[in-house]
Amino acid sequence: MVNTIRWERGDDGVVVLTLDHPGRSANVMNDEFGASLEATVSRLESERAGIAGVIITSAKKTFFAGGDLDSLLRLTPADAEAADADTRSLKHAVRRLETLGCPVVAAINGSALGGGLELALACHHRIVLDDPAIEIGFPEVTLGLLPGCGGVVRTVRLLGVADALANWLLRGQRHRPQDALAHGLVDEIAADVAGMMGAARAWIAANPEAAQPYDRKGYRIPGGTPASPALAAQLPALPATLRKHLKGAPYPAPRNILAAAVEGAQVDLDPAFVIEGRYFTELATGRIAKNMIKALFFDVQAAGSRDTGDGHPPLQRVAVVGAGMMGAAIAYVCARAGLQVVLKDVTAEAALRGKAYSVRLLDKAVARGTATPQQRDAVLARILATEDLADLAGVDLVIEAVFEDPTLKQKVYAEIEQVAPDALVASNTSTLPITxxxxxxSRPEDFVGLHFFSPVDKMPLIEVIRGERTAEATLQRALGLVARLRKTPIVVNDSRGFFTSRVIGTFTNEGVAMLAEGIPAATIEQASSQAGYPAPVLALMDELTLTLPRKIRQETAAAVVAAGGVWTPHAADAVIDRMIDECGRPGRSGGAGFYDYRDGTRAGLWPGLRDLFGGTNLDVSFEDLKERMLFVEAIESVRCLEKGVLTSVVDANVGSILGIGYPAWTGGVLQYVNQYEGGLPGFVARARVLAERYGDRFDPPALLCDKAERGERFE
Known part of the structure; x- marks a missing residue:
């Protein structure tokens, strides 16, 4: 058996248990850990008379990384009984640890997420390093799971039902040490490891009879149990709030967390653990958790592990040309990552307005306590706002972020080459072909696309576009920048709209086309929300502005005709044209679109939509509405794979979720096809039904049909 816990007993009778899984970069809650914990607890019990206390710490960079996702990914409903038994066994070992009869302290020297925090909560006292890189929390809900080793039960008993749900469990928040201290799940902050270990020993010496608060006679859960009048009055609002947050999307984890918290608070500790375990097992053996784990953990890891090349000189100085919304945000994330940034625009005033974007974000960070004034000033000092082209001399990379006009962009490139002839050049275009x-x-081999997503400081994805002549070394250096910015890359080949813009356009067009069919706007919005999209489709169109897709459509149509093809209008085109030309409603930035706005805030769907497009067609199946949006994006993604725009299933799944808001419960556009009822054959059959009802855009591509006939999946 591989032992994952090292034992060291000092002269003071304190046993230090160091979590150290051999051969792994992080400690995980797997079978080997379970066996090691069982053996360690048995030894502690047998030697209890000579033990003054226990300190649990880690030899890894993180304290404890949580559950073994490899094992969870393999679970099926047939494994439910065995999985539940394994969970009960692990909980029993942890429970024996916290009822050992001597003080147990968690010395948290790195991030404690999920299972790591669950283990720490089973200790009587928690001390964490004062390191802003450390995160503490339960991110399980973001992977379709719940904390299954006592996390729900202990958090509720320590903080109360409302606090536990709102601040720790339902949204998967990750807290910094000071926040965790303020919330009460951490008891002390230490400046360094030596101080942390010293404080742990001191607390053990001062608390020889330590026990969990909820194990002491007379303890009451903060805020009361569901039987308490005050909490009972709040409970009906919890499901309603959850429904409002989920908008009917098929995410079972928040529902199970809520149920486990409320039901577990009504019974004693051991039955509460059983309730939590059953809700965990239901999720862990289900399809949605596997979709989310695969996409948001394994696929994201795969996308982020691309070759950035050896021996390339590191990028140190970056120029961003165009200080508008995107350029200003790109300059901020580059400076935040430690790069020297030249932010250029046609006037000094415009460049300074762009830098002011960084000032606003950094001032907010200081106000929240997530950055110090010194850190803010250091980032701002790395941004030079200028109108002088000569300031670009000596930069390693220029990111062009000017208007989507090929003539303007190529004029900018000519200017760049005058002062920075050896720099790599990247365009932030979202649609124009890189080639x-x-x-x-003059050096197309040193030219690449870097498509950032708005808001740049929050969106985790960058789409890297390889032109026909982009050199491999250029691609690798671009990926190196993405890694430096701590973003996730996908790599696609050149095409108008690339992958993300091309696919999201099918989603927005489908929603708008439903208006042309007379389907009520509110029904369309509800269908997209219940399908799991983070923003309803018409609201998203307003955010993008209606003029942008029209411009893209016009340019694409012109390119198709110029190449000798025939352009076929989409049903959405006439709706968009009428909204702009007849109604003067171009979207949120223009103060009016599919929605009304008051002081820039959405104030409900525009009532005029009913007069303009009808809105009395109630005959279309609501399930059809949801699946039309999901299917049209998945089918277009298959076409991208078929045409070589996409070269990997990972890029399709990661890019669709992180870049364009494809519902995370699906696991991504191609995983949605895999997991559809009946697999690929079932998807193909349903696509043909949709094609017959709504148009040939739903015809399954040949690649999809061929894989379905061969019994394959998108892997």
Missing amino acids: MLAEGV
């Missing part, structure tokens, strides 16, 4: 734009540079 076409590269015609404006």
